[in-house]
Amino acid sequence: MTRSDQHDRFLPKDKELRARVRLFGELLGNVIHDLEGQAVFDAVEKLRRGFVSLRKDEDPDLRRQLMADITHFDASLTERVIRAFSIYFSLVNIAEEDLFYRWRRAQVSSGEPLWTGSFDQTLRELHGEGVTAEELERLLNELHYQPVFTAHPTEARRRTTMENQRRVFETADRLNQPGLGEEERRLITEELETQIQILWRTNEVRVKKPQVQDEIKYGLFYFEESLFEAIPQSYRFLEKAIRRIYGVNPDGSLPVRIPAFLHFGSWIGGDRDGNPNVTPEVTELSCRLAMEQVLREYLKRVNHLRNVLTHSSFMCQPSQAFLDSLDADSNIANAVFQGASDRFESEPYRRKLYIMRYRLRETLDTVVRRVRGEAAVLPTNSAYADAQAFLNDLKLIRDSLVSHGDRNIASGALTDLIRLVETFGFHLHHLDVRQESTVHSDAIAELLRQLAPDTDYAALDETGRQQALSELIALENLPEVDRKALGESTRETLRVFEVIQSMRREVGPDGIGTYVISMTHAASHVLEVLLLGRLAGLAGNDEEGNPFCHLRISPLFETIEDLLHVEDVLEGLLSNPVYARLLAASGNIQDVMLGYSDSCKDGGILASSWNLYEAQKKIVGITDRFGVRCQLFHGRGGTVGRGGGPTHESILAQPPATVQGRIKFTEQGEVLSYKYSNVETAVYELGMGATGVMLASRSLIRPPRKDRDDYRATMHELAQAGEDAYRELIDRTERVLDYFYEITPVQEIGFLNIGSRPSHRRKTDRSKSSIRAIPWVFGWAQARHTLPAWYGIGTALAQWRGDDPERLAQLQRMYQEWPFFRSLLSNCQMALTKADMRTAAEYARLCSDPELAERIYVLVREEHSRTVTEVLRVAQLDRLMDETPLLARSLQRRNPYLDPLNSIQIHLLRESRQFDAEADDDTDENPWLSPLLRSINAIAAGMRNTG
Template identity: 25%
Template structure:
């Protein structure tokens, strides 16, 4: 059958359907005033025309009210704008649901990057044995985080799911009812979610999506690649941060961690219980019917138990299922054995923990905690640290921390954070007792820059009555400076006798985390990515020298500026100089719902990640190792862009511009995440306190997307000015790594829209700064088109570009309203204040921010 081009399939199955269902949606009355749906298209048209005529948002809004109203008062104007925001939020949900429903039509589920395609390529090249050997050791580990980049209330998530199914079935009557329900269901959260609320929201995806998709993939590998041979590796693991991520989140405590671990366990038991019930309807034969009935009852009895009271283990369940399987094979002609196999696979994959809960804390917190532990242990008369510990040099302190062990009771510590930090370690031990070791066995140290940072955490773990801890200590290197010394830090640790003994007990495996988000914020787009690439090479080299199997865990966000974008292409491009035993990455916010929100998209994107690792690992792809000329060009591009970004970051207007001209300070008011929007308690905005998400997100709301391109054009133009642009073209042609970086940067540029904020060019305080950003945008766009040979941005990704364009069109009026409100607030700041009006305008900014965050599924 002839298959239409992907972009045509998108236009037919997504765009056309959206236009039809949106026209229905716009006619539905959601409140007493029924003309909102009629007026919104007119307002959208006014916005498009206004920006084409280079009008500012205030002039556009005024023109709309002049044309369609007779002298409306301020209250009427504000009321209509809030209703527009409500409509647009729901248009985004409608588009999400239509895109989800069409996923299998738009994407080729057996095409490039799928497991079927990998198998066919391996067969064609005669490397099936190599493929099987590789999969015995290779893993992909998506780690779900609650980083606040999207959070629909549970009720809205349910409507999206139902809409998806109704759209697939073309059930127009039910679609209309769901659209009406959507119109009346509140989106905005009046209160911040707790860390536990965040965990429950994400466990929904584990229960309804990952549970099924991962077992389907594992079943395919066993049946189609291994056949009768055993597969002794899960291949896919799940990680989980909500409830364990303490970094900058004062609301996460040990009780929350234990509660989340209990919820994870009870949810996976609930899924097993449902599967056993389905199995019982089929295996109605003597002996096995009783065995399955007993297992069902035991699972039910354990679903809702508190921590510490569970009386069935994953091993017991597996033994029972294995016995049932043997009886079915030997006595019942293997009837329904495939259903038993599926459940056995699931218990192997998810155990009684579902997803491994990671604990994370900042090294600066650890350092402060350790100083209090030293002081208080001395006051208790415990002989743990020498009296002069705090006067010693770093290497001497490391030596002492290496030897430290004992049993400190958190309840005996007066310092609150010290007590909480040790409490979190005791929580790990409790979870391991109840859910199994894999339930919680990783402790991540963010902002890690030294050996001391690692050893302080290691010592604290051993001070919790845990001389030989069954937990991995994972340093997270984030800034450019920390990445430069990462391999030296690890080499020192590999040479430390106590730490080396710990690694030996852990199978000589070391996981190292690298943070794209803060790396980009610190060093700019090219330097952050190149620094991580080089750090991975150096860490691979030093780990191989010491016989340590290193696994890299990438802290990635959704947008390219935080390490997102075309993730599978990035992993397929790394080459043999970087260790490739596992792909571990954080999946955040809207990336969870957009890439893993449905069974089809979850399976497809997990397969893409798996195939990226396989192609890199057994050389099915055409990636090339960077030669010396390419390395030299990449190094200079990164250095030049870093200089440009550093000068930009040090500009006296940089922080004030974000503070006064962007939505940065409104992020804290959106109530989409439990974490504070910045580190530190200072009222003054300090760059180092800024979290990467509000930082990148604020540029996104301005439609300027600075972190995804700034310095790229400057660096390439320097090569052009000296007649050496061919070197950059060669790098683009020959390096899949660089090509992926540039293609992701194209996405950031595509989502930029400078006409929205062009009025700032005339601002007496920030006009010059705005022009500086706009000039670099123009330069980057021109230079990227020149080296790629493209006539337009994202020329190779027209379907994704089409999706972006629809979303940008939907949210244009939302962004216009946001900028209008910001302009009105600036007027209030300069003139006479009106507290009541200020409150309304600030709410308008926050609401439009919230809607735009949710719209930015593949946010830049």
């Protein structure tokens, strides 16, 4: 069987998916009919059938009739109809996820080569290239794969809703069991209907805006729901692939040692840029709640192990190192066993695990008291002081089991727990802290009035600022700062760095990740943060005069202009001897964050993508020249317009030799729930990401490939043309922002209660700089324009190729041969497919100025048509997404159900805005707002993206 035959054999069957969706639809219909009555059921069915019919064959009379029905719905009926379609989309999403899970399971069971991006396929590819076991281990040792969870407000669903949907997934999966009898199938189907009924009875829209504390718990949900299971499974899949392709050693061990390369970060509770609700106290709470959660998981697993490792000392001989550790524990044996200090003396592993459980409880109890706000001190004689001590105990048990021939037992639940501790420590995730550069500059200017009274920091140029900061950082003893003489903002800024210091002590040195500076425009912005860290004791010289630095600082380059100044900032920074000395002391790794969202909003997708690509090469070139290792931190959003796209392909599309084994990227909003709500999907996504890093890092063991100069030159010209086309619309077309605000629900998104962060930097300001990138993309998506992800590409391709067949051939070769260009146009195809120009025209009619609406809509429609034509020509396809037919069918299947929702939303926007305009005062409750907010949720679920 050939590789393609094998692939086709296991492709998910569309017939199976249709059957499952049909079942879900029938059960949902039953629930609606039983709970809401015939009128609601009939309204939903009439819209469903009518819009399905319109997709097959346009009928103006039928469309007018359906719109008339919608306008005659009262607010209550409208809300129920929206909920029906919203829950339907949730069920379709579950059906698709289950189908792909079954597909992967069938491939694994076959014993044949697995899907592209699996550990199996990736190791086969590396082995086929001649990569030895030693080289593979060298590659794995350099691997660092780190998703970073953020609270950017793009997840419209509540945690409660996601938990309910998880139960639907688990129940539906039981229908896949082979050999189910008719009665068993009936009972499972009844249970499934009950779960759907619970979904219907649950309010999917938040009643109140979430607090940061709610967002922290939301982020922690994924660890408990899937990642504590997915991490060990991911490593097991890698172990199986190594065993299958590289064999095993004579003693049964693997020929390749697998280090812990999966790590997690978070911004939730640390990202204070533009969010006044993230206080130093919130950052403390975030760290402590994370520690509490991971300790509870360890306690649960140790509880399990103490009933599994029941080996008798009469049946085996534990290692001396293990027995010595038991002796060392004798000082707390009375407390552990409550007077019966000889308990389990003949079951040494069980005895050890009881002691470990006691020590974990002591540690956990201290953390719980701190979460409550109590000043609790860790009992050093009985609690675990750090994760390493706990890990050492686990490894002692493992090594002892192996020493007497129980390697197979050691490789079970015990190894899973070791993997978790290696991954999560006691900190669970690395909490990044982010703040905007001007906050630090203002604080430093005030502080220098005390630290260097003769220096007017605000009046200094960049060279002067760097010199002043460097001299203060290098001082052996900094002067004391009079806190009472400082303003509230500066005191809070200093407090943040003190919290970083205290949390590193509490949860471990890995508890705090990177300090990210948004709007970094100069090297002095990084030195300012280093001086603030120095004042908090995070950097300086130890008692022997050796430098230390416990603060990793990452400049964030966000706009197109920022990306062009990367060289000036980094060269100024790395050539600074004071900074270089402290960077070396912290591990000599320079983090650099790249912002996808703002650069795309600023200059369009082509200019953003290309400038980010070129910036990465510049950054790595600079750090290489200074002998510093670079870790790029990608600020990717969920959608294409914010840097999104399939993770595996996105990593492979990075510039050659820039990944270098390490990658860190943000996971935002709905991306979190799509990837990590279910164990099965989380395992798949982690594998796809990790293998992407492995393949993109081959330059560590093989000479790196190089981009073709002619491809780069072409892309440079395309980016310029694309940026010009985008700016012509967004920056130079009169009143385009009025069009955006009037034809999209972007103003109403602010009422959606999906995040603690404001959607605008400045309220009532309709400028492009005021609106954040997330609602910018969210708004265009709801109105089915999706233009941030594609606008300008068609013009750029058409202008560059002209009528020259050689130029077209060049673009076609670029698509076939260059991963970056292929990924760019593949993602573009998905965004173009999610756009719908007929529906977009209906939204355009919301504009109060018909001439403005027509003028701008025509520009968008023409560019959409041009982009579709040009992309298909370059990709040599008949239809968009022909290379990904399953995804294409998924999107096409959703359109007939999105159509009624879009039509309802357009009607609701008119009614809601008219009500607000005519209301006598703010106390009048808008009856249309609630269904309107539900329509935003529902369309987001249908399109599977928000911002």
